[in-house]
Structure formats: C-alpha cells, structure tokens
Amino acid sequence: MDRLSTLLVHFGIGADTFHSGPLHGALDTHDLQQRGRVYLLKEGQAGLEMPEGTLRICEPSLIVVPRPLPHRLVAGKADNALVVAASLRFDGGLDNPLAVALTDSIVMPLAQIPMIAGTLDWLFSEAFAEHCGREAVMNRLFELMVIQFLRHMMAYHSMTTGMMSGLADLRLARAMTLVHNHPQRPWTVNEMAVESNMSRASFAAHFHKVVGQTPADYVLSWRVSLAQKRLRDGRPMALIADEVGYESPSALARAFRRKIGTSPREWLQAQAPLRERQTVQPA
Structure with a gap:
C-alpha cells in the first residue's frame, strides 16, 4: 500500500533553488508568490523569524515553511551560516492537500533524518561546485528530499493531526x-x-x-x-x-x-x- 504516490501524482512538488552559500543578512519573503520555502542550514547558526517569535537554530537543520507565510531566515557574519534554499511549488497552490497537512513551520536537525542523508550529500556537493546543469540537478534533489522527508514524517509519526x-x-x-x-x-x-x-x-x-x-x-x-x-x-x-x-x-x-x-x-x-x-x- 503506497500512501504517498497518489498524492504526489495529483499534487506534485516542485522546487526552485534561489540561494547557496554563506548567509550574511536575511532571506525574506517579499517574492513568495504563493510558494513555500525550504532551507538547509549546513553549518553555523541562524534565526528563523516568524510572526509568533524567533527560533534560534544552532545545528545543521532542515527548515520547511510549506505555505507563503511571512518569515525571515537571518544570520550575521559571526554566525558562519552556510545555507542552501529553494522555493516550493505545490501543484494546486494553497489548496494542495500536502501543503495544507503540514504545520506552519518545521525545523528538524539533519542528524534526526538519516533517510535523507544520501540526498543531502549529493545536494551539498552540487551547491558548492560549478558543475554543468547544477541548478537543475539541485532543484530535482530538493524535490526528492522533500518526498523523503514526508516519508520520514509518516514513519516516525511526526504529525499530531491532519x-x-x-x-x-x-x-x-x-x-x-x-x-x-x-x-x-x-x-x-x-x-x-x-x-x-x-x-x-x-x-x-x-x-x-x-x-x-x-x-x-x-x-x-x-x-x-x-x-x-x-x-x-x-x-x-x-x-x-x-x-x-x-x-x-x-x-x-x-x-x-x-x-x-x-x-x-x-x-x-x-x-x-x-x-x-x-x-x-x-x-
């Protein structure tokens, strides 16, 4: 019984990489255009600013904001933050059942998601190199990583409702x-x-x-x-x-x-x- 494939056939996920490298300042949401965001903090520290407050992230982590909610990922020069980020396009826009099913923000240390380790290794190697087709490969890897993360969420009962x-x-x-x-x-x-x-x-x-x-x-x-x-x-x-x-x-x-x-x-x-x-x- 495949619990995800039908969802992904009808309501797929697309990603567009927009940042890879050190973060000195803020990645904000002025251009979200009905999209969510996914961030990978590979090194250093950063703050996730949401309307309800700021969460300090002090270890390599996956950060998912599945809907176009106001937020900023912020880091100063002393934080030594190395970040790869992409916007998320859910087929069906805001009505996509997958996007609706996720909480407003998810922050999870990468060490707690061994299922995505191989994809992360490949994604980071692409992010900080100059290979031909780099951005297209990164976009597909982000999409794969999100699917693997959804698997992880189901396997470990990480959602409380929905x-x-x-x-x-x-x-x-x-x-x-x-x-x-x-x-x-x-x-x-x-x-x-x-x-x-x-x-x-x-x-x-x-x-x-x-x-x-x-x-x-x-x-x-x-x-x-x-x-x-x-x-x-x-x-x-x-x-x-x-x-x-x-x-x-x-x-x-x-x-x-x-x-x-x-x-x-x-x-x-x-x-x-x-x-x-x-x-x-x-x-």
Missing part, C-alpha cells in the same frame, strides 16, 4: 489511501470502517481524533481538492463530477460551495490573478 497523521496510522491508512485512489466510489463511513477492519463507531471516533475531521468531511475535502486541480487544468465540470464521485455537475457544485464557500466558476475566476502574478514574477 492527513499526514492519518496516513501514518496503519489502522486508517488503508481506508484513506483507497479514498485517494478511488474518489469516484460512493464512500460511506461503514465502508471505510470495513476497509480498516474496525467497527463503524470505533473507526469514526478514531478518525476524528487522529485526522481532525469526520470521515465524511475528509472525503468531501479530498474530492473538492481534486476538482480544484482539474478546474485549473481546464477540464469540463461534467467530466470532473464523474471522476470525483458526483452524479452531476450541479451536485459537485453544491458540494464545492459547501466546502469552499463559492461556486466552482467563481473560485476559478479568482485564481486567474494569482496565476498571472506567478507567471510575471516567479519566486
């Missing part, structure tokens, strides 16, 4: 993965409970405790996320409705409005200015 926490729970993961793979099926709480080998009541209570949503709300959220991606891709509502489990475009539109608060047409129109800004001034 989709990633549910996928890390082996009692829930089968039902959730089946929902991801087959959104068109008429899922009921009882059917999901059967797939998890639990009673309906136990499954519903455990799902809500771990994921933070009822099973029905989660199915709705997943279907609407898929519909949003397909709308961006230009697919017609009739096809989308069938693909994500609704008997008609109007049924999908009602579910969409219940979840998002607007009609699919209104939502798609609101996305156009965001896509234009991203095209004109990429992060």
Whole structure:
C-alpha cells in the first residue's frame, strides 16, 4: 500500500533553488508568490523569524515553511551560516492537500533524518561546485528530499493531526489511501470502517481524533481538492463530477460551495490573478 504516490501524482512538488552559500543578512519573503520555502542550514547558526517569535537554530537543520507565510531566515557574519534554499511549488497552490497537512513551520536537525542523508550529500556537493546543469540537478534533489522527508514524517509519526497523521496510522491508512485512489466510489463511513477492519463507531471516533475531521468531511475535502486541480487544468465540470464521485455537475457544485464557500466558476475566476502574478514574477 503506497500512501504517498497518489498524492504526489495529483499534487506534485516542485522546487526552485534561489540561494547557496554563506548567509550574511536575511532571506525574506517579499517574492513568495504563493510558494513555500525550504532551507538547509549546513553549518553555523541562524534565526528563523516568524510572526509568533524567533527560533534560534544552532545545528545543521532542515527548515520547511510549506505555505507563503511571512518569515525571515537571518544570520550575521559571526554566525558562519552556510545555507542552501529553494522555493516550493505545490501543484494546486494553497489548496494542495500536502501543503495544507503540514504545520506552519518545521525545523528538524539533519542528524534526526538519516533517510535523507544520501540526498543531502549529493545536494551539498552540487551547491558548492560549478558543475554543468547544477541548478537543475539541485532543484530535482530538493524535490526528492522533500518526498523523503514526508516519508520520514509518516514513519516516525511526526504529525499530531491532519492527513499526514492519518496516513501514518496503519489502522486508517488503508481506508484513506483507497479514498485517494478511488474518489469516484460512493464512500460511506461503514465502508471505510470495513476497509480498516474496525467497527463503524470505533473507526469514526478514531478518525476524528487522529485526522481532525469526520470521515465524511475528509472525503468531501479530498474530492473538492481534486476538482480544484482539474478546474485549473481546464477540464469540463461534467467530466470532473464523474471522476470525483458526483452524479452531476450541479451536485459537485453544491458540494464545492459547501466546502469552499463559492461556486466552482467563481473560485476559478479568482485564481486567474494569482496565476498571472506567478507567471510575471516567479519566486
């Protein structure tokens, strides 16, 4: 049972390297353009400034800010900070279920993530050399590293609630993965409970405790996320409705409005200015 591949097929991750070398000053977020950030502090110290305060980072660490939240990574000359950084593009933008599932910021010492050690060695060797195609290789390595980090998060139950926490729970993961793979099926709480080998009541209570949503709300959220991606891709509502489990475009539109608060047409129109800004001034 592959808990990540379907997510990554529908809602992939892209990276664009924008800094590699010593950090004397600040990497800020004036050009985030609906993107997150990932930083690798290879040596030295730095401070992560977030609206709720500043975290001092004193050992080699991975820093992930998955959504375009105001923040700065700051270091003075005496900190001897050596940093590699990239912006993160989640397919589906702010509605990407992976981006939504992560906390506002994650800071983890590299020594605690042995799963990514080989990728880090390769990434750092590219970052501080002058090989041909260096930036393209670094971008792909950042993407690979993020996927490996998501694996680590699930393997070590590093999330306390949300989709990633549910996928890390082996009692829930089968039902959730089946929902991801087959959104068109008429899922009921009882059917999901059967797939998890639990009673309906136990499954519903455990799902809500771990994921933070009822099973029905989660199915709705997943279907609407898929519909949003397909709308961006230009697919017609009739096809989308069938693909994500609704008997008609109007049924999908009602579910969409219940979840998002607007009609699919209104939502798609609101996305156009965001896509234009991203095209004109990429992060």
